[in-house]
Amino acid sequence: MSNRILQAGTGGGSSGSDALFNARRQSTISQAYTQSEYSGSEFDEQDNRWDDWEDEEGMEIAAAKCLFCAEVLPTAREVFQHCTSVHGFDFLRARQQHDLDFYQSIRLINYLRKQAQEVAGFDQTTTWALEGKEPFLGDDEYLRPVIEDDSLLYAFEDLELDDNDSDSGEAGAAGDNRDAAAGAASMFWMPQGDAKIMQRSAYDDVETTTELEAKLLKQLRHAEERLFAAEVQLQNTEMQFQEYRTRVKESFFDTLEDAASRSVASSALGDEDALAGVVVPPDEGNYYFNSYASSDIHQQMLNDRVRTEGYRDYIYENKDIFKGKTVLDVGCGTGILSMFAARAGAAKVLSVDNSDIIDKAGKNIAENGLENVITLYRGRIEEIKLPCKVDIIISEWMGYFLLYEAMLDSVLVARDRFLAPGGILAPSQTRILFTATSDESFLNDSVHYWNDVYGFKMSTMKENVLLEAVVDFVSPETLVTNTVTIKDLPHQTITVAGLDFVSDFELEMQRDDLLAAFVGYFDTWFTRDGKDVPLDVGISKEELQKHSMNGFTTGPVYTRSEETHWKQTMFVLQRPLELKKGDKVKGTFYCTKNTRNPRALDLRIVYEVIRVSGSSSSDDDKADLTFYLR
Structure with missing residues (x-):
């Protein structure tokens, strides 16, 4: 088990991914292929031409990918038309009907992109409806682009409903809605509670006299909104980093005690005085556990057949050991070891994890009909309370050079707190x-x-x-x-x-x-x-x-x-x-x-x-x- 696997993407806790370390070996070589001696001026003569400010149709020249499937079409408008005709979702009409502002529209696009990546069969969607009250419309996680250089994020503001899709009354209402949305977008609340307010635009009082001036003004306002969104994201990141530093200081620098005391202090199950002395292995702002929240890292580990089949073969080839026993799975992840134990005849499996992956583990367990055997517990093994002692502890805790990530510390605490006399650990x-x-x-x-x-x-x-x-x-x-x-x-x-x-x-x-x-x-x-x-x-x-x-x-x-x-x-x-x-x-x-x-x-x-x-x-x-x- 190793969180370094995260760095490999889809190319190790735990911790096969050749991409990570091949990339590391190539990192020095790639530095020679950054900028060459010659690069065009940042303010090239060509950059000052008015034709860089395209009209609304010109904005659509960049190819774009469908929100639901892998289809790539020449323009953003064609993508939205494709989404309407093939997948039953009219983005432009939904945006107008639900009065979505600039940021809600960004969140909607990124939410659908995320669903397309993670939800099996999403590309086969034929109808999709938006109620306008979905939580993701206010979730700042979806301000982060899912696809790099996603042209839809830059084009949707410049696309209106076709004339035959909206009568004059609707068009007038849409104009009012857009004005209201612009006002709503003038304030943006930070998720930590500190408010960052978008100031009144410097262009609000500008009056245009020609169609070209109106288009240029619209481009400036859009650029101003995007700049503000970037500033908000930067401020969010800075605040999270400050919180991270504070937690590291509190957890690592100020409270780290001699590791030997952990094993001694955690020896008595149910003894509140003894448990109060347990030193929980510190974590950098929960970074360690968060690193195991995504599906890709677990896929990397499950694809390691030596690892996964090693556990499976031990459990299945020794069913007599597991039959009727109570099993504790420390750091259960997707629940694969817990399900092996349940299938081997365990009477009860207690599965513990402190990562968000435990939510998916619960669904995996239910999907396989094992929810009556396996019970999930969210939390750190050093702090959590379990209903009973266990006969077997299973855990895939190994990191690089075995001890990297220090998860064995937690397994030993689990042993001292929960393993019944005569119980065994797997691996042993x-x-x-x-x-x-x-x-x-x-x-x-x-x-x-x-x-x-x-x-x-x-x-x-x-x-x-x-x-x-x-x-x-x-x-x-x-x-x-x-x-x-x-x-x-x-x-x-x-x-x-x-x-x-x-x-x-x-x-x-x-x-x-x-x-x-x-x-x-x-x-x-x-x-x-x-x-x-x-x-x-x-x-x-x-x-x-x-x-x-x-x-x-x-x-x-x-x-x-x-x-x-x-x-x-x-x-x-x-x-x-x-x-x-x-x-x-x-x-x-x-x-x-x-x-x-x-x-x-x-x-x-x-x-x-x-x-x-x-x-x-x-x-x-x-x-x-x-x-x-x-």
Whole structure:
């Protein structure tokens, strides 16, 4: 589970999306393709021509997309005619009948765009009616364009009903309505309660004498309204950012306590004094939970077949464990794990999430007829009250490098508060592994690139590029050392305090090659009894079958079908080490939560190269490196 998936769009909490990190690798290259040396003047001679101010028909030259389906038509008027004839909605008439002002019209267009993107079968709509009292007409969320450069947003004000669609009386009323709408648009209330008032237009007293002057005046007024709308959106954003900063300060800087106290304080279910001492993992203005509210991030995770089928197979192949039991799903998301458990025979499933996605989860559960088994709870697991203890806790909490996002902290609190004696967690154990690769591609793309940018050196751009650990796929054939465990996490017994760790490691070169980056990833086990998995038990299918367990790895694999959205985490060296077979890299790995943002990780690698006899040493044979995951 990882909110970084959000950055990938539809191209990881959790957290497959190659687009995100391919885009990151290409970011430095794309900078060279911004503005070239030559660009036309911002105030080109051609910009001063009167023909830039088109008449009403001229405004329609930009092609526009239908509000309901994928049809693209040459002009805005044709789009509205298409919406009327094919989808049964006359936008221009509805705007007149319901006296919609400029902002309500913008909201209506963006609302329909959003429905077309998210509602299955919306493109087949044949009748659609507007009552004029819909909540979205006052929802500022729909002032934000759904489609970039949406020409309908710029054209609708200049389109009137055709003469044969409105008699003279209606036209006169429409004119009065437009005047009233202009007056209504002169005031706009901010959603936080602070009012931003659009001042009286400087053009209100201008009298026009020609048709051209009237059209120019109308364009100026429209431009003034759009500028005001942009100012409102900017003010909204600034206020939200200030609120975000305040909450971060209150949650992170002022109230962060020692993580160890969370597990101790949350041990007693129903003990109000004990629960009062629980420290809730802070969140930046609810950003973390909001990042899991949209459907696309959940689709990315569900499309990770290794992840989703790993949970499904464990639950379905061990139905005897789930039959008649009470199950708690921590961070239920779409409800998929809850529904697996219900189908496996669980008597009761308690599904908890603090994101808006829980509303959709409820509909998913009802659609599959499981609402009598699954009960949804909105809130943080550290604060929420549940009706009983549970026999099994399931949760997909893993982040990049396993611990990014700190959701395991919440699962351990759930364990201490709600798990009955003898209960089990699924997954029951995870393990962070450490190895090294000879792959220099990221170093070349992100660092060496700046050595020659169209014939220019830009060395300053290299600064701090490699401080952030890189999440990307590593080819297994590039691994040059053995793999070691640097952190074993038995979920039944580990404490929150134990999630910050220091671990010694020793890697040995398997062949003569470069060591360009250290690599971290994690393995996951599901056991029937929650008992610890011995260190000598691997994650191969044969090992899992031998020990009657389920599980999966996020390590480097040879086939795309085995890759996960967690990928691997690389700690790239500034200069690769040239090593011989048998050379050893001894060191210590440090992993701690960031003090200002506990969902992020601060990482440190201190190492020394021990070369085989006869090998020459390098200045880089000893190093103390710091990295971070944000």
